[in-house]
Amino acid sequence: MNDPARPTYLEPYLDAAGKHGAGFGSLLWASPKSQATRFRALTRAYDFKGRTVLDAGCGRGDLLDFLIDSGVEPAHYVGLEAVDVLADAAEQRHPGGRAMIVRADFVKEPIQLFVGADVIVFSGSLNTLSGDDFERTVRTAFDATADALVFNFLCSTRLAGAKHLTWHRIGDVEKLIGRMTRDYWFVEDYMDGDATLVARRQG
Secondary structure, X not given: OOOOXXXXXXXXXXXXXXXHOOOHHHHOOOOHHHHHHHHHHHHHHOOOOOOEEEEEOOOOOHHHHHHHHOOOOOOEEEEXXXXXXXXXXXXXXXXXXXXXXXXXXXXXXXXXXXXXXXXXXXOOOOOOOOHHHHHHHHHHHHHHOOOXXXXXXXXXXXXXXXXXXXXXXXXXXXXXXXXXXXXXXXXXXXXXXEEEEEEEOOO
């Protein structure tokens, strides 16, 4: 029987945190290099500088460090994280009001996405969701953002070999987004099997 306290999409992170604590291995990225490659794609796709950013599934807050180091520091940063040990690490890395870390599962508690953010970003945190949860989360996040929704996702089997990972055809994601806005674009040239989408609100 499934444990409701351990949703299927969180189990890989909770298991990894049990082994690695707040170490890099708990983020389920293949390597720091692949994480940085995806972060660079995010910053190429959207200008985060001076924005209010909600990082949904923020892990240790690595994205905030990357944005600051890249010279595109947001005005305000809110991180949502459901794994306590990672939320602890994010708070420790970004003390003194530099970031607000909220302990929440954005799938179970979608209301937590409504923080008045200019941009909501998911980096890797959609990769363990079922198709229904993925679609529902994307729709809710788009409703919750003031300007843009930005996320990367696995777009082929190339990087989705592990059983806990899900992937989505770019055409299917485009159909989903196209029902919400006409103002969107993809970045696909940085890693075979991964894509980044920006969807902006119109008017």
